[in-house]
Every structure is written in structure tokens, then in C-alpha cells.
Amino acid sequence: MKQMVRVLLLGVCGYGSNYIKEISERDTPGVRIEGICEVVPNVADLYPIIREQNIPIYKSPEEFYREHQADLAVVSTPIHLHYQQIVTCLQNGSNVLTEKPVCTSVQGARKLEELERQTGKFISVGYQLNYSRDVLALKQDILSGKFGKPVSMKALHAMRRGDKYYARNGWAGRIAVNNCAVNDSPFNNACAHQFQIMTFLLGDRMDRAMELARVEAEPYKANRHVENFDAIAIHAETVNRVPVWYFTAHALQEKKLGPVAEYRFEKGTVYFGRDYGSGPKAEYVYEGDDGTVTDYGKIAKGERLQKFYDAIQAVRTGSRPVCTVQCAIPHLEAVEQIARIPIVQVPEPWMQDLHEEDDTFHTIKDLQKTFTWCYTHQEMPSSVGFLDEK
Incomplete structure (x- = not known):
């Protein structure tokens, strides 16, 4: 069993900061x-561990592999860079833990x-x-x-x-x-998990997700x-004919909605996020028709970055983490x-700009009410008069 695992971190100034902090703290x-690998200037000034351990910094994985080898490469760079960087790391003998999405196309995957x-x-993909x-x-x-x-x-x-969120990168x-x-x-990003986890739970093996037969969607845009x-x-x-409904947005007047989920068998x-009288319970609970109840919230979830520790363990044992490319x-x-579906621009009467804490939020009126109703009744917004003339 390999004891010391050499890690290459690709991108440490966004989400990737979690990994360098985890290792150092x-x-x-x-x-x-x-x-x-980081293109942000003066990155060494951000994390003391870089100078303390004299960790070399490169602008690309190609530069790194000319001088070093790594057992595990952690890819936390912008979405459009994932594919080629993963290819480079694999071809140079590294296993890979990549943030989602793994790349930008099914063909690439x-x-x-x-x-x-x-x-x-x-x-290993970081869902x-x-x-x-x-x-x-x-x-x-x-x-x-x-x-x-x-x-x-x-x-x-x-x-x-709001605008700050969208201005944080290119x-x-x-x-x-x-x-x-x-x-x-x-x-595809901040709220991707609740859709992906449904396909993962439906997978016919622990390391597989159920693929889709068809997708219908109504995409809307408030932020011009x-x-x-x-x-x-x-x-x-899904290919085994299970209907999957999902509703998500950033153009919300309220700060947050959900997550809530219901998986019928x-x-x-x-249930996830069901209110049992003291507020929504942010845990999975199974309620059987025969009265049996299983509270999965009683099971310890593991580390905050369990995906990282699972990847480390997989390197040491020669196994594979559970969240595969598939x-x-x-x-x-x-x-x-x-x-491929046309985006509907939200009409002005349905829009409202909110200004809070030096930020501007371009929101859709009544979106929480509409999405909650559609979620409850498994309907699409267009079928309930969403965006009809106010």
C-alpha cells in the first residue's frame, strides 16, 4: 500500500482553496x-504552506510534469479547462479528482x-x-x-x-x-447536485448512475x-422509465428555496427537507407505507471533503472511488x-431588481410560489400560466 501520496493541485484560488486549506490546516x-498549477499572480502570498514547504507553482500541468510526478491530480479550474487538463494528468500517470462537471460534453466524458x-x-468526479x-x-x-x-x-x-456572482470570473x-x-x-453549477443525486440513486450499481431517455425543459432568463x-x-x-422533475434558479427574490426532495417507491x-413540526429536516428520511421509518440523518456523513479522502484512499489501495465518470x-x-432549447427572456412586468449589500439581483416575481406549486403537483411552469400577461 502506498503511504505518501503526492498531490498536484490545479487551481487554488476558487473552490480549489478548500483542498490546500484542508491539507495545511x-x-x-x-x-x-x-x-x-495556478495563473493568479502572487498565489504564494495567499497560503503560508506554499512558502513553508517550498511548493513549486506552475502555469500549466504540462510544465509541472516536465519536472515532477503526482499520484493524484485535483482539478478545480474553470469548467472549459477540465477535459484537456484531465487528459494531460492521466497521460502523465496521475489519478484524477475533478470538480463537476467532469467536462463539457457527453462525447468528451x-x-x-x-x-x-x-x-x-x-x-473521480466531485459531486x-x-x-x-x-x-x-x-x-x-x-x-x-x-x-x-x-x-x-x-x-x-x-x-x-446577483451581479457579483456573475462577475467573479470570465x-x-x-x-x-x-x-x-x-x-x-x-x-450545471451551484445547484447541480440535487438533480445528479437522483440519477445516482437510481443507478443499478453503487458506482453507476441511471442515464436518461429524454429531457424536457423550460429555461428562463431574468438577468440580461x-x-x-x-x-x-x-x-x-430515465432509460428505465422513471420520471424525474427538477426546479432550480438564481433569479429568486428570496435568498434560498429548498433543497427539498421526494423519491417515491x-x-x-x-423525503429530504420535510417539515416534521420544527422546520425543514435537512436529512433523508424514508417513510414506508407500512409505517416503518428510516432516518438516514443518524448516519455520520463523513468528512467535509470526503471525496478527497476517498480519492487518497483509492490511490493507496488501487481501488476506485464511487463517483465515476459514468x-x-x-x-x-x-x-x-x-x-438546444430556446431560452425564454422574462418579460419586464415579471422582473424586479433588488439592491442589497452592494449587489444587484435580477429576479422573477412570484418564482418561489410558481416553482413550489409546480414541484408539488409535478407540472411545468408554462402549464400554470407562468409569464402570462400580468
């Missing part, structure tokens, strides 16, 4: 940062799967819910047939985001960057300063199909 044993087979290395121990226990019970066959899945999750809210698809949206949509309703169907329902493909399928 928790003094993670048996892990050494072999190098960092299939190629990465083939490259995994050719190199004998793994790609963190897939690594949470309560979720894995829930999936094991689903696979065992404890709840019977799945009947339908639905979820609702929205988070308000790809937020973009459809493409340098002729490379990005399709950044609440569905961004390219892509900022609110969407989705009705998909033949013998009962799994687990990311159904979400990518939905993103690609939605990208």
Missing part, C-alpha cells in the same frame, strides 16, 4: 503537495472513460453528495430492494445570485468560452447581462439537451 497525514481504461488510472455516507447507505437500501421499485423522483433547490453564466461549451447555469438561463424547470425520464417515499454522464446528457 488539518495537517493531513501521508499527503504531500507536489506542485500547484466517453473519451475520458476510454482513457481511464488505457492508462489504468481513475477519474460531494455521492460520497456522503448517509447517501451511500440510502443507495444500498434502494439497490437491495428494500423500498421496492422506483416510481418517481423530484427535487427543488434555488439560491439567489465564464460565469456563459454558454461558451473560446469556442468551448461551458453552459454555466444554476443547473448573462448569456445563459438563470431559472429552469426540468422533466426528464412502490413501498414508500424518501455517474456524471446523465447530468451532462441533460445539460446538452437543454442547451
Whole structure:
């Protein structure tokens, strides 16, 4: 078993800061940062560990591999850079933990799967819910047939985001960057997890997600300063004919909506975010039609960055983490199909700009009410008069 795991961090000034902080602040044993790839100037001034351990900084993985090797590369760079950087890391003998999405196309994901087979290395995708121990226990019970066959899945999750959010980099809210698809949206980024986890839970193995047969969607845009949509309703169907509903947005007047979810099975329902009298319970709870109740909130979820520790363990043991490239493909399928659907620009009477804390939020009136109703009744917004003349 490999004891010391050499890690290459690609991108440490965005979400990737979590990894360098985890390693330095928790003094993670048996892990050494072999190098960092970052284009932000003076990155060494941001984290004391870089100077303390004399960690070399490079602008690209190609530069790093000319001088070093790494057992694990952690990719936390912009979406449109993932594919080529993952290819480079695999071809240079590194396993990969990449933030979602794994890349920008289903075709690219299939190629990465083939490259995994050719190199004998793994790609672990950072949908963190897939690594949470309560979720894995829930999936094991689903696979065992404890709840019977799945009947339908639905979820609702929205988070308000304003101009500052979209101005934080050059790809937020973009459809493409340098002729490379990005399709950044609440569905593909901040609120991607609640859709992806439904396909993961429906997968026929612990390390697989259920792929999609069709996708219908209504994408809406309130923020005229961004390219892509900022609110969407989705009705998909998996290849084993399970309907999947999802509602998400950034163009929300309220700061947050959900997450809530209901997964119906033949013998009962799994809830997330259900109110049992003292406010929404942010845990999975199964309620059987026979009165049985299983509270998955009683299961310890694991580390905050469990995906990182699972990748480290997989390097040491020669195993593979549970969230594979295939687990990311159904979400990518939905993103690609939605990208072909025309975006509806929200009419002015339905829009309201909110100014709070030096930020501006471009919101859709009554969106919470509409999405909540559609979630409850499994309807699309257009069927209930959404955006009709006020």
C-alpha cells in the first residue's frame, strides 16, 4: 500500500482553496503537495504552506510534469479547462479528482472513460453528495430492494445570485468560452447536485448512475447581462422509465428555496427537507407505507471533503472511488439537451431588481410560489400560466 501520496493541485484560488486549506490546516497525514498549477499572480502570498514547504507553482500541468510526478491530480479550474487538463494528468500517470462537471460534453466524458481504461488510472468526479455516507447507505437500501421499485423522483433547490456572482470570473453564466461549451447555469453549477443525486440513486450499481431517455425543459432568463438561463424547470425520464422533475434558479427574490426532495417507491417515499413540526429536516428520511421509518440523518456523513479522502484512499489501495465518470454522464446528457432549447427572456412586468449589500439581483416575481406549486403537483411552469400577461 502506498503511504505518501503526492498531490498536484490545479487551481487554488476558487473552490480549489478548500483542498490546500484542508491539507495545511488539518495537517493531513501521508499527503504531500507536489506542485500547484495556478495563473493568479502572487498565489504564494495567499497560503503560508506554499512558502513553508517550498511548493513549486506552475502555469500549466504540462510544465509541472516536465519536472515532477503526482499520484493524484485535483482539478478545480474553470469548467472549459477540465477535459484537456484531465487528459494531460492521466497521460502523465496521475489519478484524477475533478470538480463537476467532469467536462463539457457527453462525447468528451466517453473519451475520458476510454482513457481511464488505457492508462489504468481513475477519474473521480466531485459531486460531494455521492460520497456522503448517509447517501451511500440510502443507495444500498434502494439497490437491495428494500423500498421496492422506483416510481418517481423530484427535487427543488434555488439560491439567489446577483451581479457579483456573475462577475467573479470570465465564464460565469456563459454558454461558451473560446469556442468551448461551458453552459454555466444554476443547473450545471451551484445547484447541480440535487438533480445528479437522483440519477445516482437510481443507478443499478453503487458506482453507476441511471442515464436518461429524454429531457424536457423550460429555461428562463431574468438577468440580461448573462448569456445563459438563470431559472429552469426540468422533466426528464430515465432509460428505465422513471420520471424525474427538477426546479432550480438564481433569479429568486428570496435568498434560498429548498433543497427539498421526494423519491417515491412502490413501498414508500424518501423525503429530504420535510417539515416534521420544527422546520425543514435537512436529512433523508424514508417513510414506508407500512409505517416503518428510516432516518438516514443518524448516519455520520463523513468528512467535509470526503471525496478527497476517498480519492487518497483509492490511490493507496488501487481501488476506485464511487463517483465515476459514468455517474456524471446523465447530468451532462441533460445539460446538452437543454442547451438546444430556446431560452425564454422574462418579460419586464415579471422582473424586479433588488439592491442589497452592494449587489444587484435580477429576479422573477412570484418564482418561489410558481416553482413550489409546480414541484408539488409535478407540472411545468408554462402549464400554470407562468409569464402570462400580468
